[in-house]
Amino acid sequence: MPATSPLAVSVALCTHNGMPYVAEQVRSILHQTRPPAQLVLSDDDSTDATIETVNKVIARFRAERPDPGISVTILENKPALGVVRNFEGAVAACTGDLIALSDQDDLWVPDRLERMVAEFERRPELTLLHTDARLVDGDAKPLASRLFDAIEFTPQEQQLEREGRAFELLLKRNVVTGATTMFRRDLLERALPFVDDWVHDEWLAMVASVFGTVDFLPDALVDYRQHGGNQIGAAKLDARGKLARLQEPRSERNQRLLSRAEALHDRLTEADAPEKAIDAAARKVEHEKHRSALPRARALRIVPVIAAAIRGRYSRFGRPRYDLIRDLIQPDR
Incomplete structure (x- = not known):
C-alpha cells in the first residue's frame, strides 16, 4: 500500500493595524517545528506599518533559511472588509490540505502545528480541531485563567464533543475560538460564503459539526493575548x-x-x-422566534418562558441558567 503524502498546512493570518504584536506572531508561525507550506496574510486596510513589518520578518527568515519551503501570499483589502469577510478571503486563498487560523497578536507554541496535524493524520474522519489557550496580557505574561476556563467550557460540554455530538453542543452556544482552530480545506466547499450574523470561527465549527467531526485538544497551544484592543476577546x-x-x-x-x-x-x-440536522435547525428557529416574541412586560413573560423550559427548549438550544433568566429579567428596549 503506497504511503500517503504528508498533509500540507496553510496559515490564514488576518491583520488590521497589527503593530506592535504582529512581528512576534509571524515569527512564531515561521519557526514551527512542522512549518506551514503556505502563509496567507490578509490585511484589512491597515494604516500602520503592519505589512512592511511582516515583509521584514519574512525577508529575515528567508535570509537565514534560503529554501524554507514556505510560500507567502499577501492580500490587501481597500477598503476594509471587517473581521469575518477578511477571514473569508484569507481562507479562500489557502491551498493546503489543512488550514490553521491565526490572529495578529497571539503567539504559538513551537509545536502547535505538529501536534494538531498529527491528530488529522491519525483521524481521517476529523474535520475541525480546536484547542485550549493560555490567556496572556499585552506583554505575554500569563493571566489567571486559560481560555476554556474563561468561556466556561464545561466537562459536560467537552464530553459531547468527545462523543461526536458537537452539533448538539453548538446549537446551544459556540465553544470554538478561531485563534486555536485548524480544519480540512474541503470544509470550505460547504462553509463558503460565510453567512451574515455569524463570526467566521463559529460558522466553520457549526458547518463542520453537521458534515463532519469536530473535536478539541485540552492542551494550550496558543498564547491568546488580552490587551484591551482585541476585536474578539475571551475575558471571563x-x-x-x-x-x-x-x-x-x-x-x-x-x-x-x-x-x-x-x-x-x-x-x-x-x-x-442530513434531515436530522435540518429538523434541529428548524426547531432552533422556532425557539428563537418564541423568545423574540415574548411580551415587553416582564410579568407577562413568566408563563411562556416556563412553558418553553418545561418543553426542554432552553436546555436543548441554549444555556438554561443564563438564557431563561435573561428572558425573564432583561428589559425589552
Whole structure:
C-alpha cells in the first residue's frame, strides 16, 4: 500500500493595524517545528506599518533559511472588509490540505502545528480541531485563567464533543475560538460564503459539526493575548459583568439570534444536510422566534418562558441558567 503524502498546512493570518504584536506572531508561525507550506496574510486596510513589518520578518527568515519551503501570499483589502469577510478571503486563498487560523497578536507554541496535524493524520474522519489557550496580557505574561476556563467550557460540554455530538453542543452556544482552530480545506466547499450574523470561527465549527467531526485538544497551544484592543476577546465575566448583561436590552440580541438561526436552517436546507440536522435547525428557529416574541412586560413573560423550559427548549438550544433568566429579567428596549 503506497504511503500517503504528508498533509500540507496553510496559515490564514488576518491583520488590521497589527503593530506592535504582529512581528512576534509571524515569527512564531515561521519557526514551527512542522512549518506551514503556505502563509496567507490578509490585511484589512491597515494604516500602520503592519505589512512592511511582516515583509521584514519574512525577508529575515528567508535570509537565514534560503529554501524554507514556505510560500507567502499577501492580500490587501481597500477598503476594509471587517473581521469575518477578511477571514473569508484569507481562507479562500489557502491551498493546503489543512488550514490553521491565526490572529495578529497571539503567539504559538513551537509545536502547535505538529501536534494538531498529527491528530488529522491519525483521524481521517476529523474535520475541525480546536484547542485550549493560555490567556496572556499585552506583554505575554500569563493571566489567571486559560481560555476554556474563561468561556466556561464545561466537562459536560467537552464530553459531547468527545462523543461526536458537537452539533448538539453548538446549537446551544459556540465553544470554538478561531485563534486555536485548524480544519480540512474541503470544509470550505460547504462553509463558503460565510453567512451574515455569524463570526467566521463559529460558522466553520457549526458547518463542520453537521458534515463532519469536530473535536478539541485540552492542551494550550496558543498564547491568546488580552490587551484591551482585541476585536474578539475571551475575558471571563465576574458577577458584576454578568449582572450588567442582565440589564442590557434584549430586543437587538434576540433578533440577531433569530437571524442566525434562520440563516443556518436556510444553508443546511440548500446544502442537502442530513434531515436530522435540518429538523434541529428548524426547531432552533422556532425557539428563537418564541423568545423574540415574548411580551415587553416582564410579568407577562413568566408563563411562556416556563412553558418553553418545561418543553426542554432552553436546555436543548441554549444555556438554561443564563438564557431563561435573561428572558425573564432583561428589559425589552
